[in-house]
Amino acid sequence: MAESKTPLLDELEKGAWPSFVTEMKKAAAKKENAKDLMQQLEKSYKDKIGYWKHGGIVGVKGYGGGVIGRYSARPDEFPNVAEFHTLRVNQVPGFFYTTKALRDLCETWDKYGSGLTNFHGSTGDIILLGTSTQNLQPCFDELSEKGWDLGGSGGGLRTPSGCVGMARCEFACIDSMDFVLEVTRHFQDALHRPAWPYKFKIKCSACPNDCAAATARSDLAIIGTWRDTLKIDQEAVREYVNNGFNIYGLVIGKCPTKALDWDAEKKELKFCAEDCVRCMNCINMMPKAISIGSERGATVLIGGKAPVVKSAFIGWVIVPFIKCEAPYTELFDLIAKITEYFDEHAKPRERIGELIYRVGMGNFLRAIGLPPVPQMVSAPRANPYIFWQDEEVVNRG
Structure with a gap:
């Protein structure tokens, strides 16, 4: 029996759980770039060094985002992954697909890429892993003809995502799938042409169970709720x-x-x-x-994220209750004010939560025109970050 060329990767196939290595081996049997990918990854595990590097900006016509450039640091040893770019394809709200749509997507990807996919990445997008620079445009063109679009990347709006909402959940207070679709359409320019200091994520859960984990994973979380009683x-x-x-x-x-x-x-x-x-x-x-109650809408939270500059943040409540029904005019106006402030005041690689932490919640609320409310304070007398302004204090002398 021939000795395995990937003994370290083989270890990841042992155990009870499905392994990405098994799927990579299936792709490697048909694609030379997938084969080189496995060999480079094996070398990375052996040498304890990541052999990927940044080497420039790549993309498709008319888009500033949606493609993540990836280049091998050892193109001489692994020529088929000298370029191994990733495409982020905008996912369907609620992740409902027809088998025909998935077959069409995979046929295009087999033609132009490695055949490796990730349904779904932490962004929510369909991740297509690995293609060359010359194949990016024809791949995108064919996907576009079949009705697909690219998602977000870089310093701009990332692809909005949410739970299945009313499609399956009896607790749904809002139509999360419709909201995700409409917010994606409304803010297309911010999604496809990144122009902000850093990423901005919008996620929606149709009820307080928060199955999309929006409060922890998004800069702006829309959580379905009710205003009356249980x-x-x-x-x-x-x-x-x-x-x-x-x-x-x-x-x-x-x-x-x-x-x-x-x-x-x-x-x-x-x-x-x-x-x-x-x-x-x-x-x-x-x-x-x-x-749940009868008078339904949404709570808006801001600032959730994983660690980058500062620690992990859970979103702060900035609007306890707002109607969340098409055409979402009030909600979209609020999002526009927030992102405009973020664009003007954030430092490079600073998330909106970190910006608020730096300038203060009071200054942020005044800038976007929201009044402070008790729901913003998680522990009264312990975190009083909202202060009276001089013009608000009544002269009692």
């Missing part, structure tokens, strides 16, 4: 309890603000609507008895 079916609650459901351990004790209590004598679930922070735990635990 709907409680007391008879259904009693049925849960009578069937042995641990209402104290799973619901009452888990409520972060103690907004719920169980009256054992009256067999009634008491609810203080003013204390509810819409964490969704009670709904998730008792979906037949508790449901």
